[in-house]
Amino acid sequence: MVSGIVFDIRKYSVHDGPGIRTAVFLKGCPLHCLWCHNPEGLSFSPEILRRPERCLACGACALACPLKLEPRAEAGGQKCAACPAFGACVGACPAEALQLVGKRMSVGEVLDAIREDLPFYEESGGGVTFTGGEPLAQPEFILELLQACRAEGIHGALDTSGFAGRDLVVKAGTLADIVLFDLKLLDDERHKAVTGVSNAPILANLAALYEAGANVILRLPLIPGINDASVDLENMAHYIASLAAEAGPQKAHILPYHSAAKGKYSLRGENYAMGDTPVPSAEAVNKAAAIFEAAGISVTIGG
Ligand code: SF4
Ligand code: SF4
Structure with missing residues (x-):
């Protein structure tokens, strides 16, 4: 049976999609965002x-x-x-x-952990969210997991940076009931500087997901000094609105920056690249929400 490296399974999450959810964290990510909340998920090994x-x-x-x-x-x-x-x-x-x-788990072992929470999913309209790390960086594993959830009628969400091969993104994105798709910055050079990768495949994959009819909810981290300038927010809002006008009103979650992961970096003997960056003010969050709403995007603050 297919297996992969999992670094956490968190029960009773209410931030990773609708209802009460089990969040399964797959290890390894091709991006290195400066503000990464899960640095323990970056490397592909335990x-x-x-x-x-x-x-x-x-x-x-x-x-x-x-x-x-x-x-x-x-x-x-x-x-x-x-x-x-x-x-x-x-x-x-x-x-x-x-x-x-991080430990190696088979699809069956992950499913066993997920099944323990079935009563909560049924009561709350929840399910499982595969996150990370980048779940698509373990292609066979994530496809098998999503297929198994679908076969058992378990609501499956895929939380992804969108940085993967097109066919895989579309296949996994259409197997999932919801794709939580992160968008950070439109400017490619700045995107490379803060994440380590180009956003060109990410943007192309997002368009392909809409075209394939996937149920996409955008996740927009709001990071002070990186993507919170009005011009960046307006450009992003117009880009999103123009992307899939035919798919109806777009949905987006604004995820305000927080520094809760700072302590994890010191556990790893690493410096926290965001230093003492303050969290965005309520005013800044509301201003960002207003910009997206003005472009016809339905906004939720937080996950
Ligand atoms: S310190 Fe390193 S070499 Fe020693 S038991 Fe732990 S993992 Fe193995
Ligand atoms: S020496 Fe410290 S790290 Fe090693 S086993 Fe004892 S308590 Fe744990």
Whole structure:
């Protein structure tokens, strides 16, 4: 059976589509957005996070390490790539000072976790949302998961950056009941600077999804200093409105920037590129919403 790397399964989410949802986080993403909320989902491999403040200095991790490393200082580093028992140190730690992020799961195992929440979906009109990372970066896995959900009548949402091959985007997007499609910036050079990739395939894939009749809800992160200038918002609003006029009024969620992920970067020994960027004011969020609404787009604030 097809399998993939999953780094979290969060129950009872109300931010990832309609109703109460199970959010399944697939590991690995080809983008590197400066404000990424899930940096632990960027790499395609399982990894180890260290929380030195929890460490009891008991030495249990070192005893478990086949490479005789000092895991409380080195776990997850380059030397661990050769580990024949990756994560043995994590299992040995009594204080959760080491955390394994990401594990291989079969489609069946993911489905088992999803099925546990069926009563909540039925009551709330919810379902499962595949997110990440970038779910389309594990093509076979996401297609099998979406197909399995469809076969079982489970509402499936695909949360994607849209950065993938056209055929895959259309196939997965039409298998999903909803596509939550992120759009960051129209200016390609600036898009490359803040995400690491061109937006050309993303925009082409969005148009292809509309053409294929997919149920698209746009997700528009509102990032101060990056895409919150009036001219950028107006250009984006006009672009969206012109894209699929025949598909009826467009729906968009404005996702105001927050810095909740800042602590995750320090766990990974990385700097947070957004520094002390403040969250957008209520006035700035309302102004952005008004710009999109004026272009005929139905706006929701938040996910
Ligand atoms: S992953 Fe393996 S090599 Fe690395 S610290 Fe843990 S037990 Fe040692
Ligand atoms: S096992 Fe955990 S608590 Fe003990 S030394 Fe290693 S990291 Fe610290």
